[in-house]
Amino acid sequence: MKILVCISNVPDTTSKINFIENNTKFDVAGVQFIIGPYDDYALARAIEIKEATPGTTVTVLNVGLVETEPTIRKALAIGADDAIRVNAEPTDSFFVASQIAEHGKGFDLILMGRESIDYNSGVVHAIVGEILGLPSVSPVMKLELNGTKALLTREIEGGKETIEIDLPFVAGCQEPIAEWKIPNMRGIMSARTKPLKVVEAKGVDQSVALKKFELPPAKGAVKMISSDNIGELVNRLKTEAKVL
Amino acid sequence: MNSLVFVESGEGKIRKLSLEAVAYAHAMGGTVTAIAMGSIEKTELESLGKYGATRVLHVADDRLNQHVIQAYASVLIKAMQDENADVLVLANSSLGTPVAAKVATKIKASLATNVVELPNTSAGFLVKKSIYTGKAFAFVELPNSKKVIAIKKNAAEAKEVGGTANVISFTASLTDSDFNAKITSTEKATGDVLLPEAEIVVSGGRGMKGPEHWGQLEELAKVLHAATGCSKPVSDMGWRPHHEHVGQTGVKVAPQLYIAIGISGAIQHLAGVNSSKCIVVINKDADAPFFKAADYGIVGDAFEIIPKLTEAIKAAK
Numbered sequence A: 001m002k003i004l005v006c007i008s009n010v011p012d013t014t015s016k017i018n019f020i021e022n023n024t025k026f027d028v029a030g031v032q033f034i035i036g037p038y039d040d041y042a043l044a045r046a047i048e049i050k051e052a053t054p055g056t057t058v059t060v061l062n063v064g065l066v067e068t069e070p071t072i073r074k075a076l077a078i079g080a081d082d083a084i085r086v087n088a089e090p091t092d093s094f095f096v097a098s099q100i101a102e103h104g105k106g107f108d109l110i111l112m113g114r115e116s117i118d119y120n121s122g123v124v125h126a127i128v129g130e131i132l133g134l135p136s137v138s139p140v141m142k143l144e145l146n147g148t149k150a151l152l153t154r155e156i157e158g159g160k161e162t163i164e165i166d167l168p169f170v171a172g173c174q175e176p177i178a179e180w181k182i183p184n185m186r187g188i189m190s191a192r193t194k195p196l197k198v199v200e201a202k203g204v205d206q207s208v209a210l211k212k213f214e215l216p217p218a219k220g221a222v223k224m225i226s227s228d229n230i231g232e233l234v235n236r237l238k239t240e241a242k243v244l
Numbered sequence B: 001m002n003s004l005v006f007v008e009s010g011e012g013k014i015r016k017l018s019l020e021a022v023a024y025a026h027a028m029g030g031t032v033t034a035i036a037m038g039s040i041e042k043t044e045l046e047s048l049g050k051y052g053a054t055r056v057l058h059v060a061d062d063r064l065n066q067h068v069i070q071a072y073a074s075v076l077i078k079a080m081q082d083e084n085a086d087v088l089v090l091a092n093s094s095l096g097t098p099v100a101a102k103v104a105t106k107i108k109a110s111l112a113t114n115v116v117e118l119p120n121t122s123a124g125f126l127v128k129k130s131i132y133t134g135k136a137f138a139f140v141e142l143p144n145s146k147k148v149i150a151i152k153k154n155a156a157e158a159k160e161v162g163g164t165a166n167v168i169s170f171t172a173s174l175t176d177s178d179f180n181a182k183i184t185s186t187e188k189a190t191g192d193v194l195l196p197e198a199e200i201v202v203s204g205g206r207g208m209k210g211p212e213h214w215g216q217l218e219e220l221a222k223v224l225h226a227a228t229g230c231s232k233p234v235s236d237m238g239w240r241p242h243h244e245h246v247g248q249t250g251v252k253v254a255p256q257l258y259i260a261i262g263i264s265g266a267i268q269h270l271a272g273v274n275s276s277k278c279i280v281v282i283n284k285d286a287d288a289p290f291f292k293a294a295d296y297g298i299v300g301d302a303f304e305i306i307p308k309l310t311e312a313i314k315a316a317k
């Protein structure tokens, strides 16, 4: 079995978001980059399948410039066998999906996160599926393989649904599909020599253009209310905040 | 401009977020045609006229009572072509978002999800979308002649502007491949207020100590007609179902009022609540980081404050 896991290289969840150059560029100063948390679930599930199914290989793919390589190496340290980096700035979802589709043929399973935590679009898996003519399901909380079939649990608003599907397909993953894996020393050592292929991007017509970023307005100071005076809270919610 | 609005329904009712999608299209101007799938009463469909739809296409195919994403996308692709629509508007949701992606890919449209307000069309077509899990926004130009826009809650207000829409039956020939992701069962809380749509959310964290104390919290939620939410550890420990988990890796809510009880306010939790209009924090630790992100705060023990608050709200009604 061949599994492709697509990982985004994103700011750590505790990062403070800032923009520079007149709000046209993300400020990377002091920001630590990680494998997207959802993508990390996809990777963990792929490794679990590899461990349970002899002969399985896991390839990770990232669309990004050279600075994403530490993140890719981390995925190799966690247990992926090899990696592809498509050497391009991941400008928009359609561009990224087109690059993934270019390298996604021949896999039995293409796993991604439910969404990237920078652009949060939640669409790359569906676009890849559409380009490759494969079904795509997201967000997947459970993925059990049974021969050439799979049983998936997909989260929906207020509940979940069970889906039966034939391989190959594309899935956007989220917890509790697997436990995040932490690389061990041996993994980190072996990751250094695992193959990481760098390929150039294919040309794609640009379908959206990012113009500018904006930060939300700063929040006003909190108003503290005494625990002996809950009536005042209710009153303020009604007359001041006007939310009751 | 012709716009087509995909409206979602559940238990025979149009979802509130879809009404906002109709209102959004109406506010953009031009003609607004809505499209709904599966079993749903004609009167419910006609009522979309109130929010600005002139016509409603209805695909009365029982197979679409289940939310089969590929089949929905195929219907919408055909409807976009038949109607010669320029823009498809729908709600950002577990159904709307993947459908949007598939349709946009097929019809070569410019796609934007998580859109938070009306487009600026003074020069081109500029939309504002939420990024970095609500910590920032991006302005994105959609240059293609066809556009697909998935909106977040509150992108437009579902106010009444019109009368009755004309309901027209619509068919699309669906093939087996539209159904190759087979939904074998659906488990869904019925009747409750859905978390992503709720105007008030009462949310509990590890400070609630255990699942046995959620009765109090649900009681408070009930008097407020609120949905209940929780922090990640609470759903990780199985105190509450996963779909109630709010935050970076869970549901992003956008209510009028978010009441956080016994939640410390980790940055990953805040990422899911920063679109709330008003935040109330109840925590026994005066130094809990959540207070910095709150509008109102009470320092105290949850188990003393929840019943008092429930009574005070009842009394104020």
Ligand SMILES: Cc1cc2nc3c(=O)[nH]c(=O)nc-3n(C[C@H](O)[C@H](O)[C@H](O)COP(=O)(O)OP(=O)(O)OC[C@H]3O[C@@H](n4cnc5c(N)ncnc54)[C@H](O)[C@@H]3O)c2cc1C
Pocket: A013, A037, B204, B205, B206, B207, B208, B230, B231, B232, B233, B234, B245, B246, B247, B248, B249, B250, B261, B262, B263, B264, B265, B266, B267, B268, B269, B272, B282, B283, B284, B285, B288, B300, B301, B302, B303
């Ligand atoms: C990649 C990543 C993603 C994450 N995503 C999410 C996410 O989506 N959502 C999320 O919530 N977390 C997320 N987390 C976890 C997050 O970092 C915090 O660990 C979590 O939010 C803490 O939950 P909590 O506030 O319920 O618990 P705690 O941090 O343990 O806080 C409990 C609070 O309850 C208060 N308390 C205790 N007893 C009482 C009482 N009797 N009355 C009143 N107050 C009381 C305490 O003072 C404390 O402030 C994520 C973490 C990572 C690393």
Ligand SMILES: Nc1ncnc2c1ncn2[C@@H]1O[C@H](COP(=O)(O)O)[C@@H](O)[C@H]1O
Pocket: A006, A007, A008, A009, A036, A038, A039, A061, A062, A063, A064, A090, A093, A096, A111, A112, A113, A114, A115, A116, A117, A119, A120, A121, A122, A123, A124, A125
């Ligand atoms: N630059 C990228 N390289 C590889 N995979 C990506 C990239 N961006 C997004 N993805 C994958 O697509 C998923 C959905 O991303 P998005 O549609 O941007 O929310 C992510 O969770 C990743 O698995």
